[in-house]
Amino acid sequence: MQVILIPRRTWKWLWPVAAMALCPILNSCRKAGAEDTVRHGDIPTVPVVSPWIEEVAHEQSFVASLRGAGFIELKSRVTGLVEEVLVEEGARVTAGQHLFTVGSRVLAAELAKSEAELKGNIAEAKVEELEVENTRSLHAKGIVSKAELDLAEAKHAAVLARVAESEAAVAAGKLGLDYAKVSAPADGVIGRIPNKAGSRVDEGDDLTAFCGDGVMHAYFHASEWDALEMSRTPGLFQDGAAKLILADGSEYPLKGRIDASDPVVAAGTGSVSYRVAFENPEGILKHGGTCRITLTAMVPDALVIPQKSTFEIQHKLCVYVLGEDGIVRLRPVEPSFRQGNCFVIRGGLGTGDRVVFEGIQLVREGDAAMAEVREPGRVEAF
Structure with missing residues (x-):
């Protein structure tokens, strides 16, 4: 290799030129080192917590x-006057106790009329029965025709029909008379009584409200x-x-x-x-x-995360999970219910996941971050 010797006197003007040539290179190296330092400083450190399992109360x-x-609205089952009010508002009554009487006098008169008609029809039926027997005997001797026998039996049948009708009327009258007497269906308390004695009520009108024990x-x-x-x-x-x-x-x-x-x-x-x-x-x-x-x-084995670790996107509950590669990823989770300051999670997370606990506003999907691991537990949730 050939060595070039530079005279000493030449250094006086060559040194400033060399310094000017080296400055851009040194500045470039210094700038690259600074950028590396800033880039490393931009990576945030975020607290992370793993979901934990514990017994929680679901409320x-x-x-x-x-x-x-036992609440019953006692209504009138007949039309007529309220003849008797045998109880006070708010009174305690026992099962079967007589409370009201409604329209019993008219119903009793109608029942008596029906019973009288029944007796008359029964008597007439007996007469027609004797007439049929007599006609049948004469027909057997050839004295009367078959037509006369048929007529006698038809009259007897008609009277028997009236007897049945009268019996039904008597039964209806007795039932109506029973309806006129209103009794307590069970032990309980009487409510307000809107219709006092002497008031006229129709079938279906309120008499009182009854509340059983x-x-x-x-x-x-x-x-x-x-x-x-x-x-x-x-x-x-x-x-x-x-x-x-x-x-x-x-x-x-x-x-x-x-x-x-x-x-x-x-x-x-x-x-x-x-x-x-x-x-x-x-x-x-x-x-x-x-x-x-x-x-x-x-709930004995509930998977729990802090509420402050969650946020909503389009009505879906989400968290940020920090992967093993140091990258933050958004993950939707399926909540079961909220309990205090925590969420019980049904799906989307496991106990091994690292959920960003605080500072979710500092990270985004795909960002790099460093973990500050917190111990899982309810204390962290508060």
């Missing part, structure tokens, strides 16, 4: 209306979605799973259970009706009242 609350199992029913409507969730949680239908919140916010001391449901989804509202039975020994629950029904069941 659902509904507005309900109360109806007494015993079970009180709370009726509520659940959406089709809620009804499906309830069917997947059989514990909601067990004894003691339902509690009742009264109108003043206090809790009714006795718990109940769902004892009936409508098998048909209402066409207009898309809801399903349910009935909850409660004992009412002290009469605290009143027919026609409103309340709230809360159903509670324990």
Whole structure:
């Protein structure tokens, strides 16, 4: 290799030229290093948590209306005057107790008339019966014709028909007289009495409302979605799973259970009706009242994630999952129900997934991120 020697005096003007040539190269290297540092600094560190399994309480609350199992609207079954009112409004009565008498005098007179007509028809039937026997005897001797015998038997049959008609009238009269006496169908409490003694009522008019002792029913409507969730949680239908919140916010001391449901989804509202039975020994629950029904069941192996890890896109619940490759991916999940500050998940996640717990506004689908692992548990959810 040939070495070129540069005279010392030449360095004075050659050094500035060399420095100017090297500056762009050094600046380029420095800039590349800076860009690498910024790019590395843009990767966010996000807290992640894995879904966990625990026993949770599944609660659902509904507005309900109360109806007494023994509630009856006592109506007049005859037309006439209210002759007797033998009970006061709000009074407690026993089964079979006489409460009202309606139109009994007119009905008793009509019954007496029907009984008299029956007696007359029975007597006439006996006369016609003797006439038939006599005519039959004469016909056997050839004294009267067959036509006369047939006529006598026809008259006897007509009288027997009137006897049957009179018997039916007497039976109807006795039934009407029974209807005139209104009695308590069971033990219970009498409501308001709109028609006092001396008032005229028609058949079907209200006499009073009667509420029997015993079970009180709370009726509520659940959406089709809620009804499906309830069917997947059989514990909601067990004894003691339902509690009742009264109108003043206090809790009714006795718990109940769902004892009936409508098998048909209402066409207009898309809801399903349910009935909850409660004992009412002290009469605290009143027919026609409103309340709230809360159903509670324990779900032993629920997959849980914090609510703050979730967001909605087009009415779908979603989360961000940080993969093992450090890439954030959006994943729709199928919630079962919300409990406190958590969601119980039915599908879309497993216990091994890393869900972005906080800072979901800092990442997007496909972004790179570094994980700050949090211990799973309900404490994180708050």
